[in-house]
Amino acid sequence: MNMNLIAHKPPTLVDVARRAGVSRSVAGRVLNGGTGNTRFSPQAAEAVRQAAAELGYRPNHAARQLRGKRSRTFGVLVASVGDPLLTFLVQHVDAAAVSIGCRTLLANTIGNPDVGPDQFDYHVDDFARRGVDGVVCAVHPWCPGDRRALVERHPNTVFYDDEQVAGVGCVIPDRREAARLAVRHLASCGRRLIGLALMARSQPTSQEREAGYRAELEAAGLPVVEKLVFDGQAHGLAYARHNAQTRRWDFPVALMDRVIDALVRDAGADAIVAHNDFWAAALMRRMRRRGIRVPEDVAIVGYLNHYLADWTDPPLTSIDPMQTVAGEKLVEMLERRAAGEAGVREGSIVRVAPKLIVRESA
Amino acid sequence: MNMNLIAHKPPTLVDVARRAGVSRSVAGRVLNGGTGNTRFSPQAAEAVRQAAAELGYRPNHAARQLRGKRSRTFGVLVASVGDPLLTFLVQHVDAAAVSIGCRTLLANTIGNPDVGPDQFDYHVDDFARRGVDGVVCAVHPWCPGDRRALVERHPNTVFYDDEQVAGVGCVIPDRREAARLAVRHLASCGRRLIGLALMARSQPTSQEREAGYRAELEAAGLPVVEKLVFDGQAHGLAYARHNAQTRRWDFPVALMDRVIDALVRDAGADAIVAHNDFWAAALMRRMRRRGIRVPEDVAIVGYLNHYLADWTDPPLTSIDPMQTVAGEKLVEMLERRAAGEAGVREGSIVRVAPKLIVRESA
DNA sequence: CTGAAAGCGCTTACAG
DNA sequence: CTGAAAGCGCTTACAG
Numbered sequence: 098m099n100m101n102l103i104a105h106k107p108p109t110l111v112d113v114a115r116r117a118g119v120s121r122s123v124a125g126r127v128l129n130g131g132t133g134n135t136r137f138s139p140q141a142a143e144a145v146r147q148a149a150a151e152l153g154y155r156p157n158h159a160a161r162q163l164r165g166k167r168s169r170t171f172g173v174l175v176a177s178v179g180d181p182l183l184t185f186l187v188q189h190v191d192a193a194a195v196s197i198g199c200r201t202l203l204a205n206t207i208g209n210p211d212v213g214p215d216q217f218d219y220h221v222d223d224f225a226r227r228g229v230d231g232v233v234c235a236v237h238p239w240c241p242g243d244r245r246a247l248v249e250r251h252p253n254t255v256f257y258d259d260e261q262v263a264g265v266g267c268v269i270p271d272r273r274e275a276a277r278l279a280v281r282h283l284a285s286c287g288r289r290l291i292g293l294a295l296m297a298r299s300q301p302t303s304q305e306r307e308a309g310y311r312a313e314l315e316a317a318g319l320p321v322v323e324k325l326v327f328d329g330q331a332h333g334l335a336y337a338r339h340n341a342q343t344r345r346w347d348f349p350v351a352l353m354d355r356v357i358d359a360l361v362r363d364a365g366a367d368a369i370v371a372h373n374d375f376w377a378a379a380l381m382r383r384m385r386r387r388g389i390r391v392p393e394d395v396a397i398v399g400y401l402n403h404y405l406a407d408w409t410d411p412p413l414t415s416i417d418p419m420q421t422v423a424g425e426k427l428v429e430m431l432e433r434r435a436a437g438e439a440g441v442r443e444g445s446i447v448r449v450a451p452k453l454i455v456r457e458s459a
Numbered sequence: 460m461n462m463n464l465i466a467h468k469p470p471t472l473v474d475v476a477r478r479a480g481v482s483r484s485v486a487g488r489v490l491n492g493g494t495g496n497t498r499f500s501p502q503a504a505e506a507v508r509q510a511a512a513e514l515g516y517r518p519n520h521a522a523r524q525l526r527g528k529r530s531r532t533f534g535v536l537v538a539s540v541g542d543p544l545l546t547f548l549v550q551h552v553d554a555a556a557v558s559i560g561c562r563t564l565l566a567n568t569i570g571n572p573d574v575g576p577d578q579f580d581y582h583v584d585d586f587a588r589r590g591v592d593g594v595v596c597a598v599h600p601w602c603p604g605d606r607r608a609l610v611e612r613h614p615n616t617v618f619y620d621d622e623q624v625a626g627v628g629c630v631i632p633d634r635r636e637a638a639r640l641a642v643r644h645l646a647s648c649g650r651r652l653i654g655l656a657l658m659a660r661s662q663p664t665s666q667e668r669e670a671g672y673r674a675e676l677e678a679a680g681l682p683v684v685e686k687l688v689f690d691g692q693a694h695g696l697a698y699a700r701h702n703a704q705t706r707r708w709d710f711p712v713a714l715m716d717r718v719i720d721a722l723v724r725d726a727g728a729d730a731i732v733a734h735n736d737f738w739a740a741a742l743m744r745r746m747r748r749r750g751i752r753v754p755e756d757v758a759i760v761g762y763l764n765h766y767l768a769d770w771t772d773p774p775l776t777s778i779d780p781m782q783t784v785a786g787e788k789l790v791e792m793l794e795r796r797a798a799g800e801a802g803v804r805e806g807s808i809v810r811v812a813p814k815l816i817v818r819e820s821a
Numbered sequence: 822c823t824g825a826a827a828g829c830g831c832t833t834a835c836a837g
Numbered sequence: 838c839t840g841a842a843a844g845c846g847c848t849t850a851c852a853g
Contacts, residue, residue, distance in 0.1 A: 107587065121839040140840060158589045159530075160830035162521040163845045179548070181766055184546065188539070191565060195578070200585070203553060203565055216557070223562070225469065227520045348769070363829055378770040385772060400832060407710070409739040410747060411774050471846055482824040487848060500822060525829045565850035 108152040117141070117148035124149075128156065151300040162228060169199045172232040172251070173430055174217065176240045181403060182373075183235055186257060190233055197432055200227070202229060206236050207273030211224050217242030223249055233257065233430035239336075253434045255427050258302075260446070266430045268447045270418035272302055275451040276309030279370040279398040279416055282453055286394055288368035290325060292360035294380070296372045297330035310370065324364040327356050353379045355402065357387060361395055368459065374399035378409045379442040381458065396459035402452075412456035423449045462711055470514040479503070479510035480539045486511075490518065521568045524590060532559045533793055534586040534594040534613070536579065539567050542708070544735075544763065545597055547577040548619060550593055551786030564591060568598050579604030583612055593793035595619065601698075606652065615796045617789050620664075622808070628810045632780035634664055637813040638732060641778055643762040644815055645730040650758055654728035656718045656738060659692035663683030672732065686726040689718050691734070715741045719749065723757055730821065736761035740771045743820065758821035764814075774818035785811045 114124035123137050127145040137145075148154075162168050175183055191201040204220035217236065221243075224232060232254035236242050240258045248254050248262055255266035262336050276293070283291050293310045297301040307326060314321050332355045340347045357380065360366040371377035377399035381391050391397055391411060399406060402417035426447050476486035485499050489507040499507075524530050533556055537545055548697075553563040566582035570780050579598065584606075585752065586594060593615035598604055600621045610616050611625055617628035639656070645653050655672045657665040669688060676683050702709050722728040733739035739761035743753050753759055753773060761768060764779035773793045 111830080111834095121831085122833080122842095123838085126839095129832075136838060141838080153589045155584065155831050157525070159521040159524040160845090161832080163847085164832045165831080165845065166832080168521075188567075191567065195567070197776070200564060200589075202562060205550075205553065205557070222517065226517045227562075314483055336840055375770065381774040382770075405767060405770055407766055408737065408744075409770060410744040472848095473846080483847085484824055484826095485822085486822095491848075498822060503822080523848080525830065525846080526848045528848080561835090603841080665839050787831085 105178050107157075108154045109157070109394055110154070111143060112152055113148045113154045116152060117144040121131045128154070135296035138392040146232065148369065162329055166436060167230050168228045170227065170229050171199055171428065172202045172204060172220070172229040173229075174204050174220060174234045174236050174242075174247075175258060176207050176234060179191040181375075181405075182237075182401065183420070184404075185426050186235055189421045190235075190427055192426075193425045193428035197428070199230070199428075199432070202227065206242055207240060215241050218246070221247050231255070233427050233431065234259065234426055238313060253431060255430045257423060257427060266434075266447075268423045268430070268433060270304040270420075270423065270425045271448045271450055273309035273312075274448075275400060275416045275418065276306040276370060277313040277368055278451060278453045279400075280317065280319075282368070282414070282455070283368040283396055283398065283459060284313070284319060286368075286396060286459065289319060290322070290364065290366045290368070291319065292325045292366035292369045293329065293331060294356045294369055294371050294376060296336065296376075298328040299327075299330060306370075322364065325360060325366060327359050329356075347378065348375055350379055353383045356380060357383055357389070361389060366395060368396040368398070370398050373402040374403045374405050374409075374413060374415055377413050377458070378405060380458055381409060381411070381413075388439070392459050394456065398459045402454050406454070406456060408459070411458050414456045414459040415454050417452045417454050419449050419452055469519075470516045471519070472516070474817070475507060475510045475516045478514065479506040480780075481507060486747050490516070500664055508634035517523070519659075528786045529592050529797060530590045532564055532589065532591050533561060533790065534564045534566060534591040536566050536568055536594060536596045536598050536604075536609075538598050544599075545782070546766075547748045548597055548782040548786050551783045552597075552789055553786075555787045555790035557818060559790070560696060561592070561790075561794070564589065568604055569602060577603050577660075580608070583609050587612055588701045592797040593617070595793065596621065602703060603636065615793060617781050617792045621786060628789045628796075628807055628809075630785045630792070630811060632785065633673075633810045633812055635671035636668040637762060637778045637780065640676035640813060640815045641732040641762075642672055642679065642681075644776070645732070645758055645760060645821060646675070648683060648730075648758060648821065651681060652684070652728045653681065653730045653732065654687045654689065654722035654726060656689045656703040656722065656734055656742070657691060658698065658738075660688075660690040668732075684726065687722065687728060687739040689721050710737055710741065712741055715745045718742060719745055719751070723751060728757060730758040730760070732760050733762065734806075736767050736775060736777055737762040739775050739777070739820070740767060742769060743773070743775075754819065754821050760821045764816050768816070768818060772818070773820050776818045776821040777816050779814045779816050781814055782813050 110121055110124050117124060120142050123141050124145045126137050128149060154271060165283055173187065173190055175187060194201045206217040206220065207215060232251045233255055234247060235257040238261060244262045248265055255307045257268050258270060260267055293307060297303055311321055329352055332352055334440045338347050360369055371380055377397050381397055384391055389395055399413045399415035402415040406413040406415045472483055472486050476483045479486060481503050485503050486507045488499050489504045491512060535552055537549060556563045568579040569577060592680045595617055596609060597619040600623060606624045610627055619630050620632060622629055642653055655669060659665055673683055691714055694714055701711050722731055733742055739759050743759055746753055746757060751757055761775045761777035764777040768775040768777045
C-alpha cells in the first residue's frame with residue numbers, strides 16, 4: 098500500500114502478469130478479450146482479472162495504438178466550437194462517440210487569432226499524427242479549407258451539410274422538408290400570405306428551402322407570389338461574419354428592416370418563415386419597434402431550434418434540423434467504416450428529417 | 460508517385476533516415492530538435508529535413524508518447540458541452556491549448572443517457588489511459604463526481620469556479636466585483652432602488668455577489684434595503700435542471716413573477732441585477748406582459764454575456780465573467796506544471812476580473 | 822558527429 | 838493451454 102508513495106507509475110501488463118503468476122501473453126489474452134481469444138484456462142483468467150482489479154490496471158492507449166489497434170478517436174472539424182449553428186451537432190457527435198467507447202477530438206478551423214487565420218490544414222495534419230479513426234467535417238461550405246486533401250489524408254471522412262466532395266459519406270439536414278413543415282404549420286394556423294426570408298437565394302440550400310416552400314404553398318392551395326420571397330443577397334451583406342476580436346458572429350441587423358419593408362409592408366405577409374432563429378429573433382424585435390405584433394399580426398417560424406428560441410419574446414416556434422440525429426448518423430457511418438464493415442468509399446448521402454417545435458411566435 | 464496507390468502507410472523515421480542516407484538516430488535528433496540536441500552536422504540536418512519534407516513525414520504521436528513524451532493533450536471535464544453556462548470557457552480553453560501546440564479532450568459528465576447518468580469517473584479513468592498532461596475540471600460544484608479521486612489520479616488538475624478541493628489550482632470569476640460593476644453602472648445611470656435577484660442565497664457564490672452589491676451601494680451612497688434582495692431558494696425550485704430527454708436545461712420560469720412581485724411591485728425597484736442572462740431574459744419578457752418597460756421603468760443587468768444577450772428584447776446589458784481570460788489562465792497553469800516549471804501542488808487561486816458590456820437594457 | 826542498441830507497453834503469431 | 842519472442846515507431850544514453 099505504501100508502494101503508492103514511492104512510485105506513481107501506473108501498473109503495466111507485466112505487473113499484472115507477475116502478480117497473477119502467469120506470462121505477459123496470457124495476461125494480455127485475458128484482458129484484451131478480443132475475438133475468439135479463449136486460449137487460456139479459466140483459472141488463469143480468474144487470477145489475471147483479480148490481479149488487474151487489485152492493481153487498478155488500465156491498458157496503455159499509446160502502446161495499443163502503436164501495436165496497430167484503433168485509436169478510438171474521431172476528429173471533428175468545425176469552424177468554431179462556439180459556433181451557435183453547430184453547438185448541438187458537436188455535442189451529439191461526442192455523445193454518440195462516447196456511447197461506443199470512443200472519443201472526439203474537436204478542432205476549430207477559425208477563430209483562434211493566436212495561431213493563425215485558418216487552421217484547417219493544421220488540424221488535418223494533427224489528426225494524422227494522432228491516428229484518428231475517422232473525421233467528421235462540419236465546417237461550413239463557405240469557410241476555407243482543402244476538403245480534397247482532407248479526404249485524401251483521411252479516407253474515412255464524413256461531412257455534415259456539405260456535398261462539395263463527391264462520393265464521400267455525407268449527412269444533410271432536409272431543408273426542403275423543413276420549409277414544408279413551416280409552411281404547413283402556418284397554413285394550418287390560418288395564415289394566407291406566407292413570406293420566406295432567405296439569406297442568399299443563390300445558395301443551393303436556399304433553393305432547396307424555396308422549393309419546399311413553393312411545393313407546400315401549392316399543396317395548401319395558397320397563392321405563390323414572387324414578392325413574398327425575400328433575397329438578402331440582393332440587399333447587400335447578408336452573412337453573419339465571425340469577428341476574431343470578440344469571437345462572436347456579427348449579424349447584419351440592418352437587413353431586418355428591409356425584410357419587414359418587403360414582406361410585411363409591401364407584400365402584406367401575415368407570416369414569415371425566417372432564414373434561421375437569429376433572423377427570427379432580430380425580426381421580432383424590429384417588428385415590435387414598428388408596432389407589428391407577433392404572432393397576432395405576423396407569425397414567425399425560425400430554423401435551428403437553438404437555445405435562443407426559448408428566450409426570445411415571444412418564444413420562437415422553430416424547425417429543429419435534428420442535429421441530434423445527424424450526430425448519431427455521422428458517428429455510425431464513421432464507425433462502420435472504421436470497424437471495416439463498410440467500404441470507405443461508400444459515399445451514401447443521408448438526409449435527416451426536421452421537426453417542428455411549436456412555441457408562441459406561430 | 461504511383462507508390463501512393465500501393466501502400467498508404469505513412470512514412471516513418473526509418474524511411475526518412477534511409478532516404479537521407481543517415482541512421483535513425485541522427486534523423487531523430489534532427490527532427491525532434493529538443494534541447495541542445497545539436498549532435499549532428501549541418502549537412503546531415505539538411506539532408507534529413509529535405510527527406511522528411513519530400514516524404515511528408517509526421518512523427519507518430521503514440522510512439523513518442525510511449526517513449527515517455529507528453530501527450531500534449533489536456534482533458535476537459537464539463538457537465539455538458541452544450542451547457543450554455545460554459546460554452547465560452549470550453550471554446551477558449553481549447554483555443555489556448557491549440558496555441559501552445561496541444562489539444563483538448565472534451566468530456567461530458569452528464570447528459571448522455573445512452574451511457575449512464577454520470578460519467579465523471581469513466582472519463583477520469585479514460586484520461587488516465589490516454590495519458591493526458593493535465594485536466595481542467597469545469598463541472599459545476601453541484602453536479603456529482605469524485606473530485607478527490609480525480610486529483611489523486613491526475614495531480615495536474617485545475618478547477619474552474621470550484622474550490623471544493625483545497626490546495627489545488629483554481630480559477631474563479633470574481634463575482635463580488637461583478638456585482639459591484641453592475642451596481643456602479645446602474646447608479647451612474649441614476650437608478651436609486653437597485654434590486655438583486657439571487658438564485659440561492661445559501662450558495663457561497665451568491666453571498667459573494669451580495670457582498671459586492673452591498674459594498675457598492677454604500678460606496679454610491681444608496682440605501683441598502685433588505686427587501687431589495689430576492690432569494691429564489693426561499694420560493695421553491697430555483698435551479699435550472701438538465702433534462703436528459705430534450706438535453707436542454709429546464710428553467711424555473713414561474714419564479715420570475717415572484718421576482719417582479721417582490722422587487723418591483725413591493726420594494727419599488729427601478730433596476731435589477733439578475734442572477735444571470737437567462738433570468739434577465741425571462742424577467743424582461745414577464746415585465747413586458749405586466750406593462751413594465753425595460754429600461755424606462757426598470758433597468759436590467761444580466762451576468763454571463765452569453766450569445767443570448769444580443770438577441771433579447773431589448774438587448775441585454777450584462778457582466779462578462781471573461782471566460783476567455785479564465786480559459787487562458789487554466790491552460791497556463793496546466794502547462795507550467797506539465798512542463799515542470801511549477802510544483803503540481805502549487806494551489807494558487809486566480810480571480811478573473813469581470814467586464815461590463817453595455818447594451819440597451821440598462 | 823554518428824550509429825548500433827535498448828526499451829517504452831502492448832499484441833500476436835509461433836513453438837511447445 | 839502456455840510462454841518466449843518479435844515488433845509497432847520513436848527516443849536516448851552509450852560507445853565509437
